[in-house]
Amino acid sequence: MSTQLLGAVEGGRGDVFDSACPARTVLDHVMGKWAVLVLVALRARPLRFSALRRAVGGVSEKMLAQTLRTLEADGFVHREVAPTTPPQVTYSLTGLGHELTGHLTGLLDWIDTRLPDVQAARAERAAVRAGT
Amino acid sequence: MSTQLLGAVEGGRGDVFDSACPARTVLDHVMGKWAVLVLVALRARPLRFSALRRAVGGVSEKMLAQTLRTLEADGFVHREVAPTTPPQVTYSLTGLGHELTGHLTGLLDWIDTRLPDVQAARAERAAVRAGT
């Protein structure tokens, strides 16, 4: 598993994967600060640029456009331009994108449910640093 | 699902989640450039600092240390110091970390298997830009 992404712990080559590794670039794109949110937002339904921007709080036009271009290039989202004035551009997930978001929502849901545990861990650590 | 992470697409509040949102901080930590790789590397077995650095190719000492401190604070990894000289520090996953990496490896494995499709998408897009 994850043969492309992790260096050989057992064998010991050591520098098996660098930034040039294709799998790494995909991972970086997908894990990008905004990519996850965009992907998951699109999972519910196709959205237009503005709606997407509203759905993903705090993203600038620049970053949203940039993220979308990357995700489109990787084949995760589909860009549909309606030839109207003003132009309407709708983004939706491709089949590949749907598969991907399946894994992502699993992760996000887990974070949601386990948030209390993480906060507890943080609190405990803070207490240790203060007390002992 | 993901109620903490996505702004209201339907309702329409818009700025429901900012960077201060606890769930977002967890997501950011976990999705960090190196965090994923560290987590998955530790999934196979506990590793010492150096071994971990070898397993995760291309990470600097500084970044590895920083990542580990964050993951430790969030309760995903456990840090064990052996009182020897020279000191030996072993990192392992906590129960929480194990759950998390379950989702992560799912994602990573998917990337591995679907890499060809992504590369095909990239190629096709490049072809479109060039030709038509």
Added chain:
DNA sequence: CTGTATCCAGGTTGATACTG
């Protein structure tokens, strides 16, 4: 409406050197 281009501040990263 949907972007793109430019500028600029700030955070992040890496190299290096040093400590326990």
Added chain:
DNA sequence: CAGTATCAACCTGGATACAG
């Protein structure tokens, strides 16, 4: 071995202005 400190460079990301 396992870090931490410091510094400079880079890149990211936001604001603004403008274009199709």
